[in-house]
Amino acid sequence: xxxxxxxxxxxxxxxxxxxxxxxxxxxxxxxxxxxxxxxxxxxxxxxxxxxxxxxxxxxxxxxxxxxxxxxxxxxxxxxxxxxxxxxxxxxxxxxxxxxxxxxxxxxxxxxxxxxxxxxxxxxxxxxxxxxxxxxxxxxxxxxxxxxxxxxxxxxxxxxxxxxxxxxxxxxxxxxxxxxxxxxxxxxxxxxxxxxxxxxxxxxxxx
Amino acid sequence: xxxxxxxxxxxxxxxxxxxxxxxxxxxxxxxxxxxxxxxxxxxxxxxxxxxxxxxxxxxxxxxxxxxxxxxxxxxxxxxxxxxxxxxxxxxxxxxxxxxxxxxxxxxxxxxxxxxxxxxxxxxxxxxxxxxxxxxxxxxxxxxxxxxxxxxxxxxxxxxxxxxxxxxxxxxxxxxxxxxxxxxxxxxxxxxxxxxxxxxxxxxxxxxxxxxxxxxxxxxxxxxxxxxxxxxxxxxxxxxxxxxxxxxxxxxxxxxxxxxxxxxxxxxxxxxxxxxxxxxxxxxxxxxxxxxxxxxxxxxxxxxxxxxxxxxxxxxxxxxxxxxxxxxxxxxxxxxxxxxxxxxxxxxxxxxxxxxxxxxxxxxxxxxxxxxxxxxxxxxxxxxxxxxxxxxxxxxxxxxxxxxxxxxxxxxxxxxxxxxxxxxxxxxxxxxxxxxxxxxxxxxxxxxxxxxxxxxxxxxxxxxxxxxxxxxxxxxxxxxxxxxxxxxxxxxxxxxxxxxxxxxxxxxxxxxxxxxxxxxxxxxxxxxxxxxxxxxxxxxxxxxxxxxxxxxxxxxxxxxxxxxxxxxxxxxxxxxxxxxxxxxxxxxxxxxxxxxxxxxxxxxxxxxxxx
Numbered sequence: 177x178x179x180x181x182x183x184x185x186x187x188x189x190x191x192x193x194x195x196x197x198x199x200x201x202x203x204x205x206x207x208x209x210x211x212x213x214x215x216x217x218x219x220x221x222x223x224x225x226x227x228x229x230x231x232x233x234x235x236x237x238x239x240x241x242x243x244x245x246x247x248x249x250x251x252x253x254x255x256x257x258x259x260x261x262x263x264x265x266x267x268x269x270x271x272x273x274x275x276x277x278x279x280x281x282x283x284x285x286x287x288x289x290x291x292x293x294x295x296x297x298x299x300x301x302x303x304x305x306x307x308x309x310x311x312x313x314x315x316x317x318x319x320x321x322x323x324x325x326x327x328x329x330x331x332x333x334x335x336x337x338x339x340x341x342x343x344x345x346x347x348x349x350x351x352x353x354x355x356x357x358x359x360x361x362x363x364x365x366x367x368x369x370x371x372x373x374x375x376x377x378x379x380x381x382x
Numbered sequence: 383x384x385x386x387x388x389x390x391x392x393x394x395x396x397x398x399x400x401x402x403x404x405x406x407x408x409x410x411x412x413x414x415x416x417x418x419x420x421x422x423x424x425x426x427x428x429x430x431x432x433x434x435x436x437x438x439x440x441x442x443x444x445x446x447x448x449x450x451x452x453x454x455x456x457x458x459x460x461x462x463x464x465x466x467x468x469x470x471x472x473x474x475x476x477x478x479x480x481x482x483x484x485x486x487x488x489x490x491x492x493x494x495x496x497x498x499x500x501x502x503x504x505x506x507x508x509x510x511x512x513x514x515x516x517x518x519x520x521x522x523x524x525x526x527x528x529x530x531x532x533x534x535x536x537x538x539x540x541x542x543x544x545x546x547x548x549x550x551x552x553x554x555x556x557x558x559x560x561x562x563x564x565x566x567x568x569x570x571x572x573x574x575x576x577x578x579x580x581x582x583x584x585x586x587x588x589x590x591x592x593x594x595x596x597x598x599x600x601x602x603x604x605x606x607x608x609x610x611x612x613x614x615x616x617x618x619x620x621x622x623x624x625x626x627x628x629x630x631x632x633x634x635x636x637x638x639x640x641x642x643x644x645x646x647x648x649x650x651x652x653x654x655x656x657x658x659x660x661x662x663x664x665x666x667x668x669x670x671x672x673x674x675x676x677x678x679x680x681x682x683x684x685x686x687x688x689x690x691x692x693x694x695x696x697x698x699x700x701x702x703x704x705x706x707x708x709x710x711x712x713x714x715x716x717x718x719x720x721x722x723x724x725x726x727x728x729x730x731x732x733x734x735x736x737x738x739x740x741x742x743x744x745x746x747x748x749x750x751x752x753x754x755x756x757x758x759x760x761x762x763x764x765x766x767x768x769x770x771x772x773x774x775x776x777x778x779x780x781x782x783x784x785x786x787x788x789x790x791x792x793x794x795x796x797x798x799x800x801x802x803x804x805x806x807x808x809x810x811x812x813x814x815x816x817x818x819x820x821x822x823x824x825x826x827x828x829x830x831x832x833x834x835x836x837x838x839x840x841x842x843x844x845x846x847x848x849x850x851x852x853x854x855x856x857x858x859x860x861x862x863x864x865x866x867x868x869x870x871x872x873x874x875x876x877x878x879x880x881x882x883x884x885x886x887x888x889x890x891x892x893x894x895x896x897x898x899x900x901x902x903x904x905x906x907x908x909x910x911x912x913x914x915x916x917x918x919x920x921x922x923x924x925x926x927x928x929x930x931x932x933x934x935x936x937x938x939x940x941x942x943x944x945x946x947x948x949x950x951x952x953x954x955x956x957x958x959x960x961x962x963x964x965x966x967x968x969x970x971x972x973x974x975x976x977x978x979x980x981x982x983x984x985x986x987x988x989x990x991x992x
Contacts, residue, residue, distance in 0.1 A: 182577055184567050184663060186584075219588055221566075221581035223546075236567065236580035252591025256565020256660035289659060362667055364651035364768075365776040367796045 183233040185352040186256055188286075190278045191263035192271040193242030196301040199335035200263065201239045204345050209336050216241040219253060226349050235349060254286035259295045259352035261344075264313070266300040266332065272313045272321075279325065295351035296328045299344055304334035546578035558623040559640060559679055562587055563656065569618070569664050570672070572679055576665065586621050590614060602630050613637040617656035618644070628912060629919040632689060636682050639743065643678050645770040646747045647671055649777055677754035678747070683908040685727060685746070689915045690950075692885050692892040693742045696728040697832045700980040702823045706731040707984075709814040713793065713807040719778065720794040723811075724749055725824055729891075729984060730789070741771035742890050748780070752790060758782045762808070764801045767794075783808050785815065789824055831896045832982065835875030835882065838967070838974055874898065876970075877963040878956030880939065881910060884975045885950040886983060893975060893982045901954070909938070914952050917943050921950070933961060942968055949975075 189197045198216050202208050205222045220239040225232060240253055254260075260282050264271040279296065288294040300318050303311070315332060322328040329351065331344035545552035552574050560579075561570040566587030568576040576583075590612055593600040603610040606625075611633040613620040620637040644652075648667055655662045682688050695703075710721040710733045720740055722732040727749055734740055748767065752758050766777040781793040781804035791811060793804045815821050874880040880901050885892040897907050921929050921943055932943040940955035942964055951972060955964050975982070 182665075184577060184580060184665070186565060186567060186661070219584075221584035221588075223578060223580040225577070234577040234580055236584055238566075238584060252588065252595055255591075256563065256567065256662070258661055286660075362648070362651075362655070364649040366766075366798060367773050367776040367778055 184236055185233060185258040186236050187259045187261060187348055187352060188238045188254060188257045189261045189263060190240055190282060191242055192274050195263045195265040195271050196335045197263050198239050200301060200341060201237055203335045203338055203341045228349055251285050254282055257286055259348050261297045261299060261348055263299045263301055265302050266313045267302055267305050267310045269312045292326060297348045297351060298322050298328050298330045300332045301335055303332045304337045542573050543575050545574035547582040556625050560586060560621040562619045563664060564617045564619060565660050567663060570675055587619060590619055609633065611637060615641050616653045629916055631919045632915050635689065639678060639688060640675060642743060642770040643675060643747050645774050646751055646768050649768040650774040674751050674754045678750050681750060683911060686883055686892060686894055686911060687742065687746045689918050690885050690892050691742050692890050693745050694728050694892050694894060695982060695984050696725045696730050696824060696827050697982050698823060698827055702820055703731055703984060705818045706820050707733060709811050713811060718793050718795055718807065722792040725789045725828060730824060731984060744769040744771045752782050759784050785812055785821060788828060833893060833895045834898060835879045835895050836898065838875045838879065838970060840876065877967040878959035879967050880954045880956060882951065882953040882971050883914060887948055889983055891983050910954055913939060913941060917941055917952060921945055940964055944968055
């Protein structure tokens with residue numbers, strides 16, 4: 177419980193296996209990239225402190241496994257997320273098509289209070305591959321999908337080259353922060369001895 | 383003093399003609415309960431073999447910090463299964479000197495060699511240049527005066543804020559406590575910075591949720607020397623990671639108390655915040671209460687109330703306590719729910735409005751909250767608090783005022799605008815206490831201390847006589863200063879009795895003897911409490927218990943525990959103590975407690991339903 181108020185933001189990264197979720201995270205947090213593919217088992221967790229508009233906050237990044245066999249962990253992992261990052265590989269149409277499933281799945285499992293305005297960010301990764309020649313999902317198509325889902329911010333990145341990664345996460349942090357802004361007043365009941373020690377049912381005002 | 387001479391000294395005592403070896407208490411009931419060796423056989427005595435408990439020595443402990451002696455930290459590494467790039471067990475460079483010498487110091491061959499305490503004290507862990515200087519040694523001088531509490535040497539507040547789960551030093555801490563939300567957001571960590579531990583916190587949540595997903599609950603994970611204990615309280619997860627060898631039940635109870643402390647500050651209404659908003663971040667609500675939790679965790683190693691679920695009273699003459707109770711009762715009748723007068727963690731008197739009863743755990747958490755928060759000392763305060771055992775859902779209001787450095791008055795009410803009324807009550811109480819010299823009696827009792835094993839009366843005396851000259855009104859004012867000047871070279875009380883705790887089941891109160899050599903350093907005291915705690919857990923184990931008596935001998939102590947319907951007695955003896963004599967001594971302790979119960983317990987003077 178730090179005396180100076182800091183904000184912690186839970187960020188979930190979702191997407192098909194192999195689109196580069198872990199690489200993006202490693203590039204962002206550790207400024208490192210490895211060509212070797214290592215499947216994530218369950219989930220990986222990384223922490224990054226970020227300064228944004230004079231405020232210090234911590235990103236708690238949940239890098240999930242893309243494989244379907246891990247999807248049973250859904251509720252547990254998605255609960256209480258402040259932002260969800262959907263990642264696809266611009267060189268794989270299937271990974272792009274699946275964005276819709278990932279988004280739906282997240283909204284069902286996490287059941288945020290305001291699903292319409294829940295902050296998502298979409299990242300098209302691996303723009304560096306083959307000089308862009310093997311690309312199958314056009315930026316236009318991706319942006320159109322993002323626009324249709326309530327203007328989701330869109331970034332094209334290369335985790336390998338470190339292109340646009342910082343910018344994408346800046347946006348993620350900004351959006352997550354925005355959604356967590358509402359200040360709440362904590363006001364529990366007071367014991368009412370007169371009515372057999374039952375708390376009044378005025379409810380918590382938070 | 384050599385062990386030989388000591389053994390003979392207890393032998394002397396045995397041969398001493400004792401007209402009435404087993405005191406005949408006035409009440410038939412108590413007489414029937416007198417502990418005898420044959421009885422204990424019938425009840426199934428557990429004989430602990432020497433060496434059974436030897437792991438305790440291998441802990442390098444200072445009074446507060448506990449750091450793992452082993453160079454590898456396999457337990458933590460295993461928990462963090464999904465983290466990469468951490469120095470998993472590869473701890474090469476730093477050397478934590480393990481001081482096996484303690485084993486010898488402690489060995490039955492020379493348990494009371496001269497400078498026993500000093501030797502203990504000097505066997506400090508060398509920190510080998512690791513930069514963790516907190517593993518400093520116990521300061522013996524603090525306990526020489528006989529009334530030291532472990533609190534004295536404890537530095538409040540959180541340390542090691544720079545640490546996180548990648549720090550070697552963090553991984554070596556022997557006992558971690560975490561509070562997190564069910565979305566994996568950190569709320570509290572005993573060591574290290576909560577935000578830096580966000581990844582670790584997420585890992586814990588993942589483990590708990592993974593098991594819950596399978597329709598099950600994870601309670602305990604053993605990983606090498608480490609135990610990972612989980613407690614799920616709705617949206618709040620509590621985790622303890624420990625390699626202190628404490629029983630699972632004890633660690634779980636400590637987590638319960640930490641949860642209770644959180645409720646005392648916030649009430650269970652936080653659950654609704656999580657229901658409404660799973661993203662809910664509790665840390666701002668708990669801002670500044672870090673010290674309350676660290677103080678509670680510290681009390682796990684010095685305050686027997688944390689495992690006995692009973693409170694203890696400051697020894698006072700019966701009339702003095704009555705006088706305090708009367709004035710408290712007076713204000714309680716004017717709309718105060720509870721009026722509690724305490725001195726440090728000891729109760730002077732307390733009264734409650736009709737039908738209202740206070741659980742000892744609530745008292746522990748409340749007094750910890752008040753004592754840990756510095757702001758209560760400097761001004762009269764009015765603060766919302768929740769008594770989790772009384773009503774976890776709602777707030778009460780506590781008026782708190784310190785009457786002197788250690789003595790404080792707490793008036794609890796349900797009315798949020800009762801401040802001025804309670805202030806008036808306090809002024810009235812304070813005046814009466816001053817006039818009737820209760821406050822000065824309190825201060826004298828603080829200096830004089832409580833029961834001392836050295837003063838255990840040899841023979842049962844008529845009840846009118848005071849067995850302990852410094853207890854209550856029989857105090858000779860010239861007596862105590864002398865006592866403190868005398869250097870203790872003693873070996874405790876008769877028959878090698880070193881220490882005891884007596885818990886009255888009916889009163890929900892306990893009395894603990896003062897610490898005196900050879901149990902002198904905070905570290906030794908902590909070790910003894912841990913041994914009691916283990917004994918308590920084994921006596922109350924539902925699987926194999928309940929037991930009535932237990933006699934356990936290892937190279938540290940002879941521990942004797944005796945549980946009846948009315949009381950529980952925990953006694954520690956010299957490891958060479960004679961069994962029959964120890965049993966006889968326990969009977970005498972019970973008689974002694976009975977004889978001075980007017981002074982050491984708060985007896986049902988108030989219409990208080992316990």
